[in-house]
Amino acid sequence: MGKEIFYFLIFPGLLFSAVIGGFLSWVDRKITARVQFRKGPPLLQPLYDFLKLLLKETIIPVRGSVFTFLVSPVLALFGATISAVFILLPLFHIETGFAGDLIVVIYLLNIPSLTYIIGAAASGNPLASVGASREMKMILSYEVPLLLVIVSVIIKAGMTISLTEIIAAQAAGGAFIGSISGVIAFLVAIFCIQAKLALVPFDIPEAEGEICDGVAIEYSGSSLALIKLTKYIMLFIVPSFVVLLLLGGFSFKGIDILWSVLKLLVIILLLTLIRNTNPRVKIDQAMKFFWIWMNLLAVIAVVLSILGL
Amino acid sequence: MAKRTIVPIGPYHPLLEEPEFFKLYCDGEIVKEVVWETGYNHRGIEKICESKTFEQVFYVVERVCGICSTSHPFAYANAVESIPGVEIPLRAKYIRSIVGELERVHSHLLWVGLAGHFLGYNTVFMWAWKYREPVLDMFEIITGNRNSYAMFTIGGVRRDIDNDKISQLKKVLDFLKTKLDLLVGAVMDDPVIHARLRGVGVLTAEDIHDFGAVGPTARASGVAIDVRQDDPYAAYDMVDWKVITAPEGDVFAKAEVRLLEMYESIKIMEQCLEGLRKDSSNEIRTKVKEIPAGIGIGHAEAPRGEVFHFVKSDGSNRPVRHKIRAPSFTCIPTFRKSCVGGTIADAAIATAAVDPCYCCTERMAQAYDIHTGRQIFSMKDLIGMSQRKTEELKK
Numbered sequence: 001m002g003k004e005i006f007y008f009l010i011f012p013g014l015l016f017s018a019v020i021g022g023f024l025s026w027v028d029r030k031i032t033a034r035v036q037f038r039k040g041p042p043l044l045q046p047l048y049d050f051l052k053l054l055l056k057e058t059i060i061p062v063r064g065s066v067f068t069f070l071v072s073p074v075l076a077l078f079g080a081t082i083s084a085v086f087i088l089l090p091l092f093h094i095e096t097g098f099a100g101d102l103i104v105v106i107y108l109l110n111i112p113s114l115t116y117i118i119g120a121a122a123s124g125n126p127l128a129s130v131g132a133s134r135e136m137k138m139i140l141s142y143e144v145p146l147l148l149v150i151v152s153v154i155i156k157a158g159m160t161i162s163l164t165e166i167i168a169a170q171a172a173g174g175a176f177i178g179s180i181s182g183v184i185a186f187l188v189a190i191f192c193i194q195a196k197l198a199l200v201p202f203d204i205p206e207a208e209g210e211i212c213d214g215v216a217i218e219y220s221g222s223s224l225a226l227i228k229l230t231k232y233i234m235l236f237i238v239p240s241f242v243v244l245l246l247l248g249g250f251s252f253k254g255i256d257i258l259w260s261v262l263k264l265l266v267i268i269l270l271l272t273l274i275r276n277t278n279p280r281v282k283i284d285q286a287m288k289f290f291w292i293w294m295n296l297l298a299v300i301a302v303v304l305s306i307l308g309l
Numbered sequence: 310m311a312k313r314t315i316v317p318i319g320p321y322h323p324l325l326e327e328p329e330f331f332k333l334y335c336d337g338e339i340v341k342e343v344v345w346e347t348g349y350n351h352r353g354i355e356k357i358c359e360s361k362t363f364e365q366v367f368y369v370v371e372r373v374c375g376i377c378s379t380s381h382p383f384a385y386a387n388a389v390e391s392i393p394g395v396e397i398p399l400r401a402k403y404i405r406s407i408v409g410e411l412e413r414v415h416s417h418l419l420w421v422g423l424a425g426h427f428l429g430y431n432t433v434f435m436w437a438w439k440y441r442e443p444v445l446d447m448f449e450i451i452t453g454n455r456n457s458y459a460m461f462t463i464g465g466v467r468r469d470i471d472n473d474k475i476s477q478l479k480k481v482l483d484f485l486k487t488k489l490d491l492l493v494g495a496v497m498d499d500p501v502i503h504a505r506l507r508g509v510g511v512l513t514a515e516d517i518h519d520f521g522a523v524g525p526t527a528r529a530s531g532v533a534i535d536v537r538q539d540d541p542y543a544a545y546d547m548v549d550w551k552v553i554t555a556p557e558g559d560v561f562a563k564a565e566v567r568l569l570e571m572y573e574s575i576k577i578m579e580q581c582l583e584g585l586r587k588d589s590s591n592e593i594r595t596k597v598k599e600i601p602a603g604i605g606i607g608h609a610e611a612p613r614g615e616v617f618h619f620v621k622s623d624g625s626n627r628p629v630r631h632k633i634r635a636p637s638f639t640c641i642p643t644f645r646k647s648c649v650g651g652t653i654a655d656a657a658i659a660t661a662a663v664d665p666c667y668c669c670t671e672r673m674a675q676a677y678d679i680h681t682g683r684q685i686f687s688m689k690d691l692i693g694m695s696q697r698k699t700e701e702l703k704k
Contacts, residue, residue: 207429
């Protein structure tokens with residue numbers, strides 16, 4: 001029992017993934033700043049943001065449903081943390097996961113988005129409800145191509161749904177991105193996680209200039225701090241998940257540490273560059289993009305992986 | 310009728326730099342109706358102007374708008390100078406045009422940045438504002454201020470641009486042109502921007518006539534109205550330039566018009582600087598002894614469209630009545646056409662596309678006592694007061 005609590009709270013759960021996630025969000029902000037001729041925030045800025053929010057007053061909307069409103073950020077953080085544990089334990093070779101943990105992780109990664117929807121709906125704000133409906137549409141859009149990518153990974157790994165075995169298959173036969181289907185799958189995965197992390201051009205549920213942060217509009221103080229923390233963790237976990245699926249996971253033997261870190265940073269760099277070179281698209285355009293183009297590419301990736309390419 | 314949600318934009322919203330309230334009546338994401346509420350920002354500028362001397366009014370009206378802080382003095386100067394019929398020196402004409410066009414460049418760059426920000430394209434925001442900096446520096450070189458230039462006065466301008474500054478300015482203009490090429494390329498060739506702005510918030514030429522919209526909003530719908538061309542003032546009839554129009558009427562056309570207008574502005578400035586260099590006189594101001602009784606009407610093309618000033622003088626040293634109409638006054642009602650039928654995302658950028666300046670347009674409606682909360686004047690009282698005053702003036 002003690003070990004599980006340690007896994008959940010300290011390493012690789014809450015504390016560790018929040019620290020790394022905060023660092024990655026700093027990397028993201030720093031790169032963004034450099035692209036935009038700005039100086040950028042200091043290294044500890046994510047921590048300052050979090051602490052400042054934690055100490056601020058939490059305002060509860062009068063017309064909202066208080067319990068649901070306050071509990072959903074906690075659930076979001078919980079979902080992000082527990083998926084961090086399930087992804088990172090096999091990824092760091094600490095413990096092998098159980099059979100079928102891939103499926104569990106797919107579900108767990110959706111919890112934050114779903115709780116945002118619940119929280120937004122409970123806040124009773126019309127802008128939040130617009131944000132919630134957009135978030136729902138976004139889940140419907142990016143989830144299918146992401147699942148198809150995972151299907152192609154499963155096929156390549158020899159029909160296994162265990163994260164440890166997927167890593168093992170890549171350790172034995174080289175990372176999946178080394179094949180044509182792997183490259184296509186990686187491309188699709190990058191766009192899907194861009195949408196999952198709600199970064200421009202797919203930050204439609206939060207569109208600042210239109211619906212003022214949408215789902216998060218009514219949150220303030222410590223509950224907003226929890227949402228921020230969830231976002232930090234997601235910024236670490238979701239790219240790590242892609243590293244696990246397609247880039248051969250992490251390795252900690254000698255110089256390989258550097259290589260592992262580089263994989264993660266390259267994905268963050270890609271996400272940041274996409275986010276800084278595009279305007280936000282509209283929800284119907286995003287749905288079309290995922291339903292037609294990304295699904296098409298993902299299906300091609302699946303077919304190619306069946307053919308063994 | 311299906312139940313409609315009211316999605317509020319404002320009174321405080323990241324889309325608006327100023328307090329203003331738009332109620333979007335939405336059916337899902339589709340905007341069915343737009344209702345706007347004004348009156349968050351009363352400053353009483355017109356009233357203040359009546360208590361200042363003609364010379365002092367310049368520094369009041371330049372604070373009507375922080376962005377077009379030369380258009381208002383420009384229109385006011387045209388209005389006041391039209392009462393005695395003063396002809397200003399050639400040099401002053403050139404300098405006025407240079408300041409006016411510099412303002413247009415800085416305002417359009419500001420708009421491009423903000424539009425990028427509203428689209429979530431913060432890189433364009435930062436880049437446009439970075440390249441706006443040299444323009445503001447140029448203002449500092451010419452007028453001594455980055456904003457609110459205090460440059461105009463009755464009968465001319467207050468500071469000269471000497472040959473030293475002319476070469477400095479030319480260098481900055483050349484630099485600006487290369488950077489504009491970069492920015493225009495980044496905006497005009499981006500397929501995602503095309504997808505996002507094409508066919509959004511369309512205003513036909515007919516709508517423009519119906520609403521009486523002015524400036525880039527009208528020109529983007531193929532209506533070639535521009536005060537600089539239709540009723541030339543300052544040096545605009547002495548230089549070679551053309552009115553930029555685009556036929557589509559959507560948000561992209563508005564962006565296109567603004568971007569291409571900056572090139573025209575640079576062209577005008579270059580010719581004006583050349584004119585200044587050739588002009589050997591150093592007379593920048595005609596002495597005006599007094600403003601006789603009469604009415605003066607003046608207009609100028611602000612970056613957002615026509616600014617209109619009406620000044621009535623009774624022969625004293627103060628205007629008896631000063632009426633200002635900012636371009637947003639006619640542009641804002643076009644939202645009824647451009648926003649309805651689109652999505653919320655479209656409405657957001659369509660409202661931003663006319664580059665509205667709410668505080669310049671706002672007029673007073675009611676007055677309350679700040680301590681007791683009691684109403685002092687209602688709208689009706691104020692109209693009555695205004696009518697009585699007009700009656701008195703007519704006598």
